[in-house]
Amino acid sequence: MNLLLASLTIGFILSLLSAGVYISFRIFHMPDITADGSFALGAAVSAVLIVQEVNPVVATSAGFAAGCVAGLVTGMLHTRFKINNLLSGILVMTALYSVNLHIMGKSNVPMLYETTLMTMAAKLPTLMGSEDVVNILGWDISNSDAATFLFAILMIVAVSVVLNRFFRTHLGTAMRATGDNPDMIRALGVNTGNMITLGLCISNGLVALSGSLLAQYQGFADVQMGIGMIVLGLASVIIGEALVGSAGIGLTLCGVIMGSLLFRLLIAIALRWGLNPTDLKLITAIFVLVALIVPRFGGKLTHRKQRSSHASDTKV
Amino acid sequence: MLRLLKKLTLGVSLIVAASAVLLISDLGQWKKGGHSVPRVAILNYATRPVLEDGQRGIFDAFKDHGFINGEDIEIKLFNAENDLPTANTMASAILGGDFDLVVSISTPCLQAMASANRNGTVKHIFGLVTDPFGAGVGISRTDPLDHPAHLAGIGTFQPVKEAFQIAREMCPEIRKVGVVWNPAEACSEACTIMARDTCKNMGIELLEATVDSSSGVLEAARALTARDVDCIWIGGDNTVELAISSLIKATSEIRVPVFANAPSSAHNGAIFGLGANYYEVGKITGDLAARTLKGLDLATVRIENVAPERLAINYEAAKGLRSTWRFTERIKKLAESANIKHDASASPPGRPGRKLQFSFVHYVESPTSEATERGFLQQLETIGLRKGVDYDIKIRSSQRDMATLMAIMDAVASEKPDALITSSTPTLQAALKRITHIPIIFGGVANPVIAGAGESYQDHLPNTTGISTMSAFEDMVTLLKECVPNAKRIGTLFVPAEINSVYYKEALEKAAQQGGLELMTVGVSTSTEVPDATLSLISKGVDVICQISDNLNNSAFxxxxxxxxxxxxxxxAFVSSYAMNSGAAVALARDYDQGGRDVADLLIRVMNGESPKDIPFSYVKKTRLVINLNNAATYNLKIPAHVLEKADTVINLSSSP
Known part of the structure; x- marks a missing residue:
């Protein structure tokens, strides 16, 4: 149960990353590698501020803002200086590695005994007079674990609601249209460059927020924690899309969150079953593969059913 | 709304199913309840030699305490494979897995485990951590007893100060020391900070250059050598350790040595390596863990810095330096027996009257061709030829591109140097095709006759001569029979697509038959097949694997x-480094370094007026016998005393002080 709770919590935290990747990758059709750098950037900024006893809410927001700045730079490089989108991402990501080192001053900032958003959330139930261990369906769970879990869910729900709302405003619609049909939207008098830049800002802000929360959850920020994050995000996005199929923005966001959750759960199962540690990555890859194939089968089945019912209709 | 729910069903049900699977696997655990034997989890961060040494030590310590895995104790191994989120998940898995004790290896694992285990659900022992006090897990730097009651372990700070002291002892006049390091590595940073202090106290100026990947090391090192350092030091830095050969390359240009805080570096060209013996560290960690299982109260454990030292020295690296570096008796006594023996092969100097022009061509940067180049340049220096004064040399590499190789040969032909030196079979073949009037002297070629340089070792092309690095198969068979008297069948992998490999296989077959042994072989074509192919070779009932040297098997050894x-x-094996750094018990090598030296000797003869035509091809003069007693012990192999006496290098790491 502990493991389930922990992997769901991490899954929720990382689904912010997936949401960020979804914006750049699916809405703007731009593989934005900046994510690898901005993930660690968010963690670094928040960690340094938290160690200096800045309010964790401020520190987390600062992490988000730093990610936005990183996205802004990538966007400017791409739209103002016409640098290839992949390359501008690579440039910013590479630069961020040094920047993160500068921010942290060293490679690893521990904050195990500092007050973070996560420890604040963990303390809440005790303050509210709950017992240290709560029993849910016969499982003993420490109230702090449950609280962090609920907090993670809250964060995600809040962010997704805001995102969903945003993408339905005029600005948000224009942004989505920029990805879908730039010529049309330009004809309507919208500056596509600005749209892309703003989109990358939001995307990297979310990625940095995810990094910031993960650092607070795990109790330390590390300069190398961003490496490979873009791949993880992409995997979740693609699993999520496979799950819900082509759908509106809100539904797809749900799918992306579910993808991220599934990804972490599958890794947890692999761990729990005590599979050979050497095979971990292989098993992860196989799980992703299965997750991609299964919905397709499901889709075929429903398709066939529809067709057969259609056939019977004509008979009658 | 219904449509919406329908679309979400699949995802939600999958998540619920996965969660249920997790819970059910937990349930099984729950019902089993009180287990009869203690359960221990080991959390390792990555598959790296150092960490694995430590892990081995931990297992051995449990064994020493009478805990046999699977009988008296259940040890479960977790390895995060270099992934932080996974390490966190594993830490939670360990918490929920009903373990009595967890042993974490490395700093990230200490942090992840300590973070998950903040409430002290399981007892936690850590090891292989450079600086536990700086890890932020609540351990006080000043009071060794001030730490969480469920958490204890040992810190292992690299003996940085001691390394600098040895350097000073070897060469009292050092003033400027350079260091290349990667700020992203916490351990490396801690070492560098320590070094700054040490240098300040010793009156040494520390020049720093930072890198973020192994590929930047050469440039960073050149930046240091340009500032005229007396030597370069490597702290516990994995990035630089990986690129140590580029560091050595840079320092050898200004003839200064490299010393390091890792014993393995001495095998790779550093003058000495002083480091922690991580196997011992693992053993101490495991000992603490075993005692905890037997009832030791962790709150009473003092957390201290423990660094069992291991010193490896390299006599070869001390040669030809601009200032003298002397191994004092004390240092020699401290060092392990993995010394590379002094090799005093002097050859007659023959200094020509004018400045000579040489061309040196590689096919690809590989350890063997680099060794040939290194030996060649060293020998020229030993003979007394100074680069830039007595000769100029252009070193080129085609970087594994045949077309480029041909272009290089054309360039050489038009430059008309005094001699062309090649370091591999393809370069020799390309040279033979394009170059007719320049003497070609080759090294690193297994069989020059097959390569087309002549009819036989005596009767060959007029402008060509060189050194063959063909393995000493007859000697190997004799040696093998001495070490394993009851061996009947030996085996090797070979690559049907590599001409040298096939040739070597046949030569070994012949030598084995003469020695009354049967040779079994298995062909391989890609490096991924090598492990399975080896197992199938072993299943054919071979008593000994006697692996020939070819490109594929060298890379997948x-x-x-x-x-x-x-x-x-x-x-x-037939390559010395496989007994030094890898798993071979015995290596009988025609050394490429020595091959390079022999090439230089041949070059001098040619420059002194002898015609290449009259110099028959010859084998590398010296065959090196390297024996690794640690590896031999793994195979339960007893090396007879008279064989040990013959050895040029004996490696026995366990006998360190």
């Missing part, structure tokens, strides 16, 4: 090692 170790089949 660790695959052979693993399979051999698993089945305890002794492994013999």
């Amino acid at each position: 660790s695959g052979i090692t693993k399979a051999a170790e698993k089945t305890r089949t002794p492994l013999f």
Whole structure:
């Protein structure tokens, strides 16, 4: 149960990353590698501020803002200086590695005994007079674990609601249209460059927020924690899309969150079953593969059913 | 709304199913309840030699305490494979897994485990951590007893100060020391900070250059050598350790040595390496863990810095330096027996009257061709030819591109140097095609006759001569029979697509037949097949694996090692480094370094007026016998005393002080 709770919590935290990747990758059709750098950037900024006893809410927001700045730079490089989108991402990501080192001053900032958003959330139930261990369906769970879990869910729900709302405003619609049909939207008098830049800002802000929360959850920020994050995000996005199929923005966001959750759960199962540690990555890859194939089968089945019912209709 | 729910069903149900699977696996655990034997989890961060040494030590310590895995104790191994989120998940898995004790290896694992285990659900022992006090897990730097009651372990700070002291002892006049390091590595940073202090106290100026990947090391090192450092030091830095050969390359240009805080560096060209013996560290960690299982109260454990030292020295690296570096008796006594023996092969100096022009061509940057180049340049220096004064040399590499190789040869032909030196079979073949009037002297070629340089070793092309690095098969068979008297069958992998490999296989077959042994072979074509192929070779009932040297098997040698170790089949090899750094028990090598030196000797003869036509091709003068007693012990192989006496290098790491 502990493991389930922990992997769901991490899954929720990382689904912010997936949401960020979804914006750049699916809405703007731009593989934005900046994510690898901005993930660690968010963690670094928040960690340094938290160690200096800045309010964790401020520190987390600062992490988000730093990610936005990183996205802004990538966007400017791409739209103002016409640098290839992949390359501008690579440039910013590479630069961020040094920047993160500068921010942290060293490679690893521990904050195990500092007050973070996560420890604040963990303390809440005790303050509210709950017992240290709560029993849910016969499982003993420490109230702090449950609280962090609920907090993670809250964060995600809040962010997704805001995102969903945003993408339905005029600005948000224009942004989505920029990805879908730039010529049309330009004809309507919208500056596509600005749209892309703003989109990358939001995307990297979310990625940095995810990094910031993960650092607070795990109790330390590390300069190398961003490496490979873009791949993880992409995997979740693609699993999520496979799950819900082509759908509106809100539904797809749900799918992306579910993808991220599934990804972490599958890794947890692999761990729990005590599979050979050497095979971990292989098993992860196989799980992703299965997750991609299964919905397709499901889709075929429903398709066939529809067709057969259609056939019977004509008979009658 | 219904449509919406329908679309979400699949995802939600999958998540619920996965969660249920997790819960059910937990349930089984729950119902089993009180387990009869203690359960221990080991959390390791990555598959790296150092960490694995430590892990081995931990297992051995449990064994020493009478805990046999699977009988008296249940040890479960977790390895995060270099992934932080995974390490966190594993830490939670350990918490929920009903373990009595967890042993974490490395700093990230200490942090992840300590973070998950903040409430002290399981007892936690840590090891292989450079600086536990700086890890932020609540351990006080000043009071060794001030730490969480469920958490204890040992810190292992690299003996940085001691390394600098040894450097000073060897060469009292050092003033400027350079260091290349990667700020992203916490351990490296801690070492560098320590070094700054040490240098300040010793009156040494520390020049720093930072890198973020192995590929930047050469440039960073050149930046240091340009500032005229007396030597370069490597702290516990994995990035630089990986690129140590580029560091050595830069320092050899200004003839200064490299010293390091890792014993393995001495085998790779550093003058000495002083480091922690991580196997011992693992053993101490495991000892603490075992005592905890027996009832030791962790709150009473003092957390201290423990660094069992291991010193390896390299006599070769002390040669030809601009200032003298002397191994004092004390240092020699401290050092392990992995010394590379002094090799005093002097050859007659023959200094020509004018400045000579040489061309040196590689096919690809590989350890063997680099060794040839290194030996060649060293020997020219030993003879007394000074680069830039007595000769100029242009070193080129085609970087594994045949077309480029041809272009290089054309360039050489038009430059008309005094001699062309090649370091591999393809370069020799290309040279033979394009160059007719310049003497070609080759090294690193297994069989020059097959390569087309002549009809036989005596009767060959007029402008060509050189050194063949063909393995000493007859000697190997004799040696093998001395070490494993009851061996009937030996085996090797070979690559049907590599001409040298096939040729070597046949030569070994012939030598084995003469020695009354049967040779079994398995062909391989890609490096991924090597581990399975080795196992299938072993299943053919071979008593010894005697692996010939070819490009594919050289790059996949660790695959052979693993399979051999698993089945305890002794492994013999023809490349010295496989006994030094890899799993071979015995290596009988025609050394490429020595081959390079022999090439230089031939070059001098040609420059002194002898015609290449009259110099027959010859084998590398010296065959090196390297024996690794640690590996031999793994295979339960007893090396007879008279064989040990013959050895040029004996490696025995366990006998360190």
